[in-house]
Amino acid sequence: MSISSTEDLFSLAGDGHGMLGTNKGGVFGRRGMAGFGLAGAVGLVSGPAAGQGGAVPGGDLSRQPPVEMVVELGNADGGHVFGPMRLRFSTGRLYRLVLRNPSPEPHYFTSEGFAASIWTRKVQVMRPDAAGQPRVMAEFKGAIREIEVYPGCAAEWWFVPVQAGRFTDLRCEVKAADGRSHAEHGMRGEIIIE
């Protein structure tokens, strides 16, 4: 199967059940990008892990069930935005941060303050298979400073925040056609770790 455009890639959708919270259709689900605006991502924050009562996990922190969050880098209309623009994490929890790029351009997820305050378990590069199910193409382990996601693709950043802070340096420094960066066009955000 050949994939000729972003639209094609995301239309290779899953079977419609299981958006996030399962692996089926999670990253490239049938609803595609449209269903995942701010509301969708915020809903994920209060997903399964919220039921854990806020207690700090003990034991091996890298092996707890991950809290899933989705951030869209840009949008299908070519907008230079993060969706959502504000992310909130808690120390000691394992997160699976899905960075999806539904736009026609590459985008960075860059925040030195954030990167210095987390322990990265892995980064996974995802691609839908012939049946539209997301498959892991590669895993990277070790400290990660920033991630660039190409049009129509997704990456998952698995990490445990270890230090609290408020970081306003989330941005994308890719240069737009007018010579200004996406950040200068408004592609900035804030990350809070508490």
Ligand SMILES: [Cu+2]
């Ligand atoms: Cu960008």
